[in-house]
Amino acid sequence: MALQVEMLGAGLATLRLVRASTNSGAGNCLGQEDRPGPPHQYLILDFDPGTGYEWNAWEGCCETAGHYYAITPSLKRSDDYQMLLALPGQQYWVETQNDTEPGQPTWDPVEPPVEEIPKPQP
Secondary structure, three states, rough: OOHHHOOOOOEEEEEEEOOOOOOOOOOOOOOOOOEOOOOEEEEEEEEOOOOOOOOEEOOEEEEEEEEEEEOOOOOOEEHHHHHHHHHOOEEEEEEEEHOOHHHHHHHHEOOOOOEEEOOOOO
16 A cells, blocks of 8 residues: 555655554554563454454555545544544454464454454543
């Protein structure tokens, strides 16, 4: 996405991974939050508004021209924190199989999750 934005002449674009967070404010949703164990826990997103889970380690975004853009869902926000607030779903502390950090090729959350955490408010 970043390369396509640059090819269109919109300026320099950077891939940003917007993650679940317990902290409000710009710049606080770009790193993986964890709670050392045992067992080790990670804060991740759940994009299933129903009773199941659709785990997501992050929402991949493109930062360019002073804004963050996501494709699915189609969103434009001023920063990573505003993007997190606009994303559908909830945040949960989870344990993962083999203590694998979310987003790695073999990561797999253990169900049920440990605890739901509301998105941070300003």
